Amino acid sequence: MKRRLAEVLGESLAGGAVAGAVIGVAVGDERFTLARGSANLNTGQPFTEDTAWLLGSVGKILTTTLLLRLVERGSVDLDDPVRRHVPEFTLRDPAAADRITVRMLVNHTNGIDTDGLVPSAVRGRDAHRAYVEHLRDLDVLFEPGTCIHYSNPGFVLAGRIIEEQTGLPYEQAIRRELFEPCGMRDATAVQTQAFLRSTAVGAFFDMETMALRATSLFSVPESIGAAGGTPIVTVADMLAFGRMHLNAGLAPNGTRVLEADSVKAMLTPTFDLGIPQAPPVGLGWWLEPIAGTTAAFHGGTSPGGNSAFTLLPEYDAVITSFGTGPANILLQDRLHLAVIEEVTGRTVTPPFGGAPDRPAPGIAGEYGSFQSRVVVEVEADALRLTSHFEPYDDDHRATYEACGVPAGAAPPVTYRGLAPGLYAPEGMEASVFSGVIGRGALLTPLPATAGRPAGLHSGLRFTPRRAH
Template sequence: MRTSAELQAQPGDLVSLRARIAGILEAQSTATGVAGAVIGVAVGAEQFALAHGLANLNTGQEFTTDTGWLLGSVTKVLTATALLRLVDAGAVDLDAPARRYLPDFALADTDAAETITVRMLINHTNGIDADDLMPCAVRGRDATRSYVARLRDFGCLFEPGTGLHYSNPGFVLAARIIEEQTGLPYEEAIRTELFDPCGMGDATAVQTEAFLRRTAIGARASDEPGTLRATSLFSLPESAAGAGATPIVTVADMMAFGRMHLAGGLAPTGRRVLSQELAAAMLTPTFDLGLPSAPPIGLGWWLDPIAGTTAAWHGGGSPGGASSFCILPEHDAVIVTFVSGPNALLNDTLHTTVIEHLTGQQASASFAEAPAHADSTMTGEYAAFHVDKSVSVRDGNLLVRTSVPFYDEELERILDAYGMPRSSSVTYVPVAPGLFAPEGADARTTAGFYGRLSLLADLPSVPGRPRGIHSGLRFVPKIS
């Protein structure tokens, strides 16, 4: 923990901040779960970037500040921005049913399919129960369409608009609307609607373009303790591109994108990407569960309170890697990081270090600890697509056993290569009424963006939404 004197460093002093970040990176190795990492920080007109380690364990290629990496679900903020350009143009109405623009969109729950609006697609309130769906049979122009076609077999976890459940399907549907309105496949539409006008000169959503440049490969733990191996899966399927499967970016690309949002939709290129009204709307809460583990959601952005300010943030996972991206409107700042290896929490360390430097305040736990106990009525079975959870109360704590049921060979192959465990058991201790943290976890970890996602909340039923548990931004209803 840093001293109060260190926390009161001058916000504009990026020289000392850069040195501190460099020290953090230099301490990383395969033993700490990091093959390589990169960070970019911009505050006003000042900025710096640092890289560490290897971008590719197979080749020994070093990570540099201009190395590209898979953006993962941070893409969702880009997809939301591109969709809102169509709203600006009058081609799309946020509060219209999504089916107005996608007549072929169907769910097993026909009423839900009729009521899900465009807004619900990009603020995670649609409730579609297809979180891990990753169709891979179709590539190219019809990939996104193939994903949407598969949704007809899935229902919803709650009545649309009554809950919050992280939604890959919502952003694939948003990408499909972009395709329909522009007449272009997603990888071309995101370039013409966003990359080009923002000045994101190295960004691409075409996987094969990775061969033409320096691009990072993710890393996973190997059988030998303290060592890592390169992932065997470069990216998730093209059908989920709009949710984050394929876009590749550099630090400079994300600095330009973040600068555009901080300037109210005006890109560093001088082009207006979004109206000030819609840029502000993206930063305005649209839904809030009131949970320390699930910050308010704007449009695309999660709005996290941290160290005395609000960060508009999104994280993203890719095979063997994790990225983190935020803007701090009160401090005119952009922060972006990527870590190759299983130590995703290094992203939090890097971001929190920068934010504390700018605000002069220490980031604290995302919850106020209070006497609490595990309610025995939480005992039972919980289930959503591709996840079963068995919850029991023991000695005042929760024991949560998670298993991943077989769906089909295609999905199992992808998620095995991605590194999703087939089963796990975690003991949670009560830290506040209705709120639980993994046993042995440091409460300070929950000050960070990824760290707070480890908390678990007991959500009571409300009209349109059954009782369930909420963790990792996902809702799993109680079924017995």
């Protein structure tokens, strides 16, 4: 297994679109770490086994774990209305806000229409509170609890509950309630701590030099810290966290972090759309059927970097990885698939089948959500999508531009049928969609149902059809 992973890392670095990466694997009592390439193109600092990195949205699993500790103490119930704990939370439709429960925050079914909100004006202990204030001007995409839409605001609200219940700002609460008891000795949610350790810096492709360059933005704003924006970890930290979950809540240092029932609840499906690009969701975890087993998975993005975290409970296995550069998402998938195949002894296959059908003419039209407008045209047996990024404000525009996402229209993409009701970008091999990450590129038009308008589902996001 280690040799196979070393070959994958070598091939990716030789391709010139990955600056560096690190992966840690633990199967039972056996573990190893591999690190290759540059962790900081500004300084030439190499990736090492103890290089730290920004966790990105994998931090949502940390926030969920911390929240479950409060549930165990009886101070929070998953079926509580969020407003019971965060009274300042409201939406443009206050009645919709009233119907959102704590559970809906951490299983991505709350429907709040603001996946990409990243306000940066307020830092420190009031950053999450300032984020929540923005929500009063926003809507829901569907009736809460009726669909899946990837939810940064859900986890920011979970962070606010944690802050209210512990009396601590998020970065202190997560240190006391999770990092310390779990034995995550190098983990921190304070961004300035990156200066005190070897920490990776993201990388982008520079069209002027035609080479990789270091990011100009180290991390996203603190306002989405509880959604994964601020935690910094090492391989050892994440292996300890993963072992705790696989050991029914008991950390490697012998500390009880969660009760076994809470660990089981996180790994139990709470909602399933029945489409491969949006696997069943537990509490925090995406529960992906793969290679004859279920992988508990989450990915994460930071400026110029990507992380991935997988548990294979049936095989007592943890996989954690991070890398930088534009080809890094594909690298994360290849690394995790390689381990999954080695551990299970099975070849991973695409999660779909059946002959594709011709797209219905009625799919054509305009779709939109918080920052996204999508124009869909039907062309014979294909869909042609033109996506527009429409910033919320200048702050939003600046953050996304620093992450390589300019405002305006992206080049059109043609999607062709793969299976009934399932489409994929033209030219992508079916094998790309076999992995824990790659399947997110698939697209499904969803009809209207009770509580949910017609829309498109791709990348874990629901984009509703706009009225003519």
